[in-house]
Amino acid sequence: MTGPAAERPLRVLQSFRTPRATTNPYISSLLTALRARPELVVDTFSWRRALTGRYDVVHVHWPEVWSRGSSRLRTRWRQALVAALLLRLRTRRTALVRTVHNPVPHEAGGRLERALLRRVDALTTTTVHLTAATRGTVAPARPAVVVPHGHYREHVRPFLGPTPAEGAAGTLVQFGLLRRYKNAEGLLRAFAATAPTLVASGSGPTRGEGVEAGSSLRLCVAGACPDAGLAADLRGAAAADPRVDLRLHHLDDAELADVVRAAELVVLPYRPTSGEVANSGAALLALSLDRPVLLPRSPATTELAREAGPGWVHLYDGNLGPETLLGALAALRSTPRGARPDLSARDWPEAAEAHVQAYRTAVAQR
Numbered sequence: 001m002t003g004p005a006a007e008r009p010l011r012v013l014q015s016f017r018t019p020r021a022t023t024n025p026y027i028s029s030l031l032t033a034l035r036a037r038p039e040l041v042v043d044t045f046s047w048r049r050a051l052t053g054r055y056d057v058v059h060v061h062w063p064e065v066w067s068r069g070s071s072r073l074r075t076r077w078r079q080a081l082v083a084a085l086l087l088r089l090r091t092r093r094t095a096l097v098r099t100v101h102n103p104v105p106h107e108a109g110g111r112l113e114r115a116l117l118r119r120v121d122a123l124t125t126t127t128v129h130l131t132a133a134t135r136g137t138v139a140p141a142r143p144a145v146v147v148p149h150g151h152y153r154e155h156v157r158p159f160l161g162p163t164p165a166e167g168a169a170g171t172l173v174q175f176g177l178l179r180r181y182k183n184a185e186g187l188l189r190a191f192a193a194t195a196p197t198l199v200a201s202g203s204g205p206t207r208g209e210g211v212e213a214g215s216s217l218r219l220c221v222a223g224a225c226p227d228a229g230l231a232a233d234l235r236g237a238a239a240a241d242p243r244v245d246l247r248l249h250h251l252d253d254a255e256l257a258d259v260v261r262a263a264e265l266v267v268l269p270y271r272p273t274s275g276e277v278a279n280s281g282a283a284l285l286a287l288s289l290d291r292p293v294l295l296p297r298s299p300a301t302t303e304l305a306r307e308a309g310p311g312w313v314h315l316y317d318g319n320l321g322p323e324t325l326l327g328a329l330a331a332l333r334s335t336p337r338g339a340r341p342d343l344s345a346r347d348w349p350e351a352a353e354a355h356v357q358a359y360r361t362a363v364a365q366r
Contacts, residue, residue: 010359011041013053015060018044022250025155026281027061033150033352040356050085057095057359063120064105067113082116089123095362096120099128102278103137106181126362128355130279133299143361147354149279151343152288159257160289167291170217172325173263175256176282178225178234178248183271185230186320188237188244190269191219193322195241217325222247222259260286265332266293269320277301287312287341294328307345311337 012034019028034042043049050058060066067082069075089096098120105117124139130149172191178184194217221238225231225248238246251259260266266286270277276298283293283301287308295301297315305313314331316324 009039009041010057010356010363011043011055012057012059012359013043013045013050013055015045015058015063015066017046021252024281025152025285026149029150029152029155029348030351030355033348034355036349037352037356040359047081047085051081051088055094056363057097058089059097059099059355059359060120061099062101062105063098063117064109064113067116068109079112079116083119086116086119086123093366095125095359095366096123097126097128097358097362098124098138099130100134100138100278101130103134106179125365126358128358131300131303133276133303134278143358143365145354145358145361147351147358148346149281149284150348150351151346152285153343154348156253156257156285156288159254159261161261167264168218168262169264170329171220171262171264172217173220173222173259173266173291174268175220175222175251175259175266176268178221178223178230179227180230181271183269183320184221185233185237186271187219187221187267187269188234188241190320190322190325191217191244192237192241194325195243216243218243218245220245220247220259220262222251222256224248224250256285257289260289260291263291265314265329266291267325267328268293268295270296272296272319280304283313284343284346287343290340292332292337294324308341308343309338311335312341 014031016023016027019031031042031044034040043053043055066085067075067079069078088094109117121139124142126142127139127144129135129144129146132146135144135146174182174184174187176182219241221234221244225234231248234246234248238244247259263286266283268280268282270280277296278298278300280295280301283295283304286293292312292314294314294316295304297317301313301315305315311332314328316328
């Protein structure tokens with residue numbers, strides 16, 4: 001790129017608002033890394049800034065969030081704003097970069113939302129993929145770059161002890177914002193079917209054997225649940241099993257770290273019907289806290305398992321059942337693993353550099 005635009009910093013408008021304490025740490029980590037780059041001026045989102053401000057690039061994450069409101073009227077108003085923004089981007093030939101967190105929304109919207117998302121795809125100049133598994137799924141004719149989802153080791157550093165966490169034997173944990181596609185209710189059903197089970201180290205599931213290395217199973221499901229119907233279902237399932245610790249509230253960073261570090265195994269049982277797992281920030285948070293995870297098998301999770309090293313990422317096929325949980329614990333206890341998972345390919349400075357190049361490519365396309 002040459003000329004005046006190459007001599008000044010690129011002004012980038014992100015699609016997320018100024019981070020708060022409850023913000024996804026991916027967003028706050030990315031913003032910090034990008035603002036450390038002298039080639040960029042990075043603004044967070046407001047509709048006034050989007051519709052009247054000056055910027056070279058719009059970087060959108062989860063574009064469906066733009067068009068969703070807390071009521072039908074607010075949703076229609078937001079959709080009108082999205083349409084106005086997309087018209088502005090088209091007429092001004094503004095570069096639009098999209099990070100493909102997931103190729104399609106986990107929760108489907110209405111017809112108008114789908115039409116707006118198709119328009120976002122049509123205007124996308126460059127795509128950023130957190131894994132090679134999603135490359136080609138969105139705007140396949142446009143330039144694309146793979147930038148691995150950054151780890152959270154700096155974010156969680158204040159909560160790490162002097163030695164790697166061991167976790168409490170037999171404790172399973174699911175954490176994060178609880179939505180239908182994350183399948184907490186399926187985990188509770190599978191867990192209920194294990195009672196009263198002991199798991200012997202390296203020997204697979206056993207019943208009734210007082211093995212010294214065995215332990216009674218416990219489950220903690222922790223996180224805010226904005227879906228009242230789902231929350232009621234989870235409370236009903238948890239009330240039937242005294243081994244379950246259900247915490248349906250937002251966890252601050254310190255409490256979240258305590259919950260995760262107490263796990264022998266973090267279980268993230270995404271529904272098969274939600275599509276292949278393209279990435280999981282929760283998995284990376286658990287690994288950043290040195291806790292092993294259990295995930296559905298997909299190309300992306302298979303690659304994460306290979307990257308992290310033996311014993312850190314355990315995978316399963318099909319529906320989650322009690323044998324899945326027991327088998328994963330047995331495999332975990334019989335598989336040697338290093339002191340920490342290998343997350344060296346996910347440092348944020350390298351991710352920021354890759355984003356700078358993606359922005360430059362997008363501006364050049366326009």
